[in-house]
Amino acid sequence: MTEIILHEPLDMHLHLRDGAMLRTVAPLSAHSFSGALIMPNLVPPVTDAESLRAYRQRIREAIGNEVFEPYMTLFFKPEYDLDFLAPIAEELTAVKLYPAGITTNSEGGVRGFDIEELRPALGVLSELGIPLCIHGETGGFVMDREKEFVPIYEALADAFPDLTIIMEHITDAESIAALDRHPNLYATITLHHLLITLDEVAGGMLQPHLFCKPIAKRPEDREALLNAALNAHPKVMFGSDSAPHPRHAKEAPGCAAGVFTAPIALPVLAELFSRHGMPENLQHFVSNNARQIYGLNPPKKKVRLIDTPMRVPEKYGEVVPMFAGEEIGWSIDAVSVE
Amino acid sequence: MTEIILHEPLDMHLHLRDGAMLRTVAPLSAHSFSGALIMPNLVPPVTDAESLRAYRQRIREAIGNEVFEPYMTLFFKPEYDLDFLAPIAEELTAVKLYPAGITTNSEGGVRGFDIEELRPALGVLSELGIPLCIHGETGGFVMDREKEFVPIYEALADAFPDLTIIMEHITDAESIAALDRHPNLYATITLHHLLITLDEVAGGMLQPHLFCKPIAKRPEDREALLNAALNAHPKVMFGSDSAPHPRHAKEAPGCAAGVFTAPIALPVLAELFSRHGMPENLQHFVSNNARQIYGLNPPKKKVRLIDTPMRVPEKYGEVVPMFAGEEIGWSIDAVSVE
Numbered sequence: 001m002t003e004i005i006l007h008e009p010l011d012m013h014l015h016l017r018d019g020a021m022l023r024t025v026a027p028l029s030a031h032s033f034s035g036a037l038i039m040p041n042l043v044p045p046v047t048d049a050e051s052l053r054a055y056r057q058r059i060r061e062a063i064g065n066e067v068f069e070p071y072m073t074l075f076f077k078p079e080y081d082l083d084f085l086a087p088i089a090e091e092l093t094a095v096k097l098y099p100a101g102i103t104t105n106s107e108g109g110v111r112g113f114d115i116e117e118l119r120p121a122l123g124v125l126s127e128l129g130i131p132l133c134i135h136g137e138t139g140g141f142v143m144d145r146e147k148e149f150v151p152i153y154e155a156l157a158d159a160f161p162d163l164t165i166i167m168e169h170i171t172d173a174e175s176i177a178a179l180d181r182h183p184n185l186y187a188t189i190t191l192h193h194l195l196i197t198l199d200e201v202a203g204g205m206l207q208p209h210l211f212c213k214p215i216a217k218r219p220e221d222r223e224a225l226l227n228a229a230l231n232a233h234p235k236v237m238f239g240s241d242s243a244p245h246p247r248h249a250k251e252a253p254g255c256a257a258g259v260f261t262a263p264i265a266l267p268v269l270a271e272l273f274s275r276h277g278m279p280e281n282l283q284h285f286v287s288n289n290a291r292q293i294y295g296l297n298p299p300k301k302k303v304r305l306i307d308t309p310m311r312v313p314e315k316y317g318e319v320v321p322m323f324a325g326e327e328i329g330w331s332i333d334a335v336s337v338e
Numbered sequence: 339m340t341e342i343i344l345h346e347p348l349d350m351h352l353h354l355r356d357g358a359m360l361r362t363v364a365p366l367s368a369h370s371f372s373g374a375l376i377m378p379n380l381v382p383p384v385t386d387a388e389s390l391r392a393y394r395q396r397i398r399e400a401i402g403n404e405v406f407e408p409y410m411t412l413f414f415k416p417e418y419d420l421d422f423l424a425p426i427a428e429e430l431t432a433v434k435l436y437p438a439g440i441t442t443n444s445e446g447g448v449r450g451f452d453i454e455e456l457r458p459a460l461g462v463l464s465e466l467g468i469p470l471c472i473h474g475e476t477g478g479f480v481m482d483r484e485k486e487f488v489p490i491y492e493a494l495a496d497a498f499p500d501l502t503i504i505m506e507h508i509t510d511a512e513s514i515a516a517l518d519r520h521p522n523l524y525a526t527i528t529l530h531h532l533l534i535t536l537d538e539v540a541g542g543m544l545q546p547h548l549f550c551k552p553i554a555k556r557p558e559d560r561e562a563l564l565n566a567a568l569n570a571h572p573k574v575m576f577g578s579d580s581a582p583h584p585r586h587a588k589e590a591p592g593c594a595a596g597v598f599t600a601p602i603a604l605p606v607l608a609e610l611f612s613r614h615g616m617p618e619n620l621q622h623f624v625s626n627n628a629r630q631i632y633g634l635n636p637p638k639k640k641v642r643l644i645d646t647p648m649r650v651p652e653k654y655g656e657v658v659p660m661f662a663g664e665e666i667g668w669s670i671d672a673v674s675v676e
Contacts (some may be wrong), residue, residue: 206546
């Protein structure tokens, strides 16, 4: 039997939703992760201290006694200023910027990326040391949206050299290349983008449960992502972008975007890193890099993963996970807290 | 009011299926087209004179009194020889070659494209003057499958210079370019590939009713297809690839490939050609080119299309058409036969 012990695993891009869905999915992440960066794209989005505190409280209630830190984010608005952000800076781990209309509940996001228009708000983030997380896609052709956004990432990185910018859920080789050109650019990578390309979504029969934004790209893109993750590139972090939708919203015309991976992410990552002969690097990808980049000190949690297969449930509540009903090669053997 | 009169419209790539589905969809094509090239990928496929005659008879029964010629095809097998094909050559309009496993009911298709292995059968087709229709996709990455097949088309065209080869339902600019390099290469283009790119399938929410094989490609590919069709390129023909599946097979994980366009194809084409200022070229695209390439003499049928909007039904039987429930700008005003 082979094992991998992880300390303080972190999911640096997580959708917990709200209400009944929050109560279904939050415990699944809280069981195996020490903490997660919680996305603010609720309806309405989390844009002030009051809604942030209330959401954090609902998350805490949903996870019960699990040891788990919800690292909170605000939904970026260009009008954020020092008076607004300074008093709540300690309660925030990041601010998340969405281009308008680019994904689920992003209608209130940014239109155009005029550096001068964004300068006041981004200057304040930079001054307060609050990282800016960006969903980096243009409104262009679906396979080009992320690479078209790379020059915007680069312009922002140049214009705000002291701002930590996280390129969220990157999916193509151009984004990986940009990481090495700018000291203040970092990235999260999902589990599913390490595993699939557009072939798995639409190359055989169409698979709505693998449909997500950004869409999975080409084999050479997946290769670049995998190479960065497996080799513990110090600027990339695991962020599942686990995005639950009820089954009926996925299995119908107008299928919602998102892959639900939170409960199976750690065993599948363990299998992936082990198969590629890099088990020791998983600790960096799922925890150390994030702690370094964000300056986090997550609650202690030790997760023991072993190469004993497990059968993935068909559903968690109304949500169909990746690998639903299939056997995966690794499983969680034990979770311990101090 | 603007009108377009079409004489003997032809659909040179049509799936009519069998049984109850055949009885649902065949009358819809037979109403507005003079004839159609009928695909042989039934279960089991149409591979001999007996099954071909029986299928033609079932089609005739399904269309009732409509004036409509089902141009029949056989599913290509490398073992076809002169003794087998010569006696039924008059009953065949073409032979359809599928790479194994590349689309619906293609499991019995060709594996590998060894010219010498194919030489006996393709030599006979060439000798008998029977066109060879090919679904040209490799097993590569979904966005590259057709362009990867272009060298195979070209090798076949060179090896069998007297064989008429139809590149079926082409979707990318490379295929259009190949048309002009080989005198014996021709192509069909669907309605949906003139209208959509991967953006419409997976750029917003996921749209299973627009999922087809080959998958819709990039904007520059659609542009190349549209340019050829609108300008009445003499080597391209309309072939709807209208491919009905019951709704439950489309709106579920493992969604079947195919867009159902037969009943709305002519009004939408009329609107498209009219909007681009090329109404007079539609006659070439939907009839004259095919008559020339295949040497057909279809039954007389005159279709009058007008720019009066119509509401597309939500379903035809259990099949959801393209533009279901939407209004399209043109409609069929009258169909007359001699």
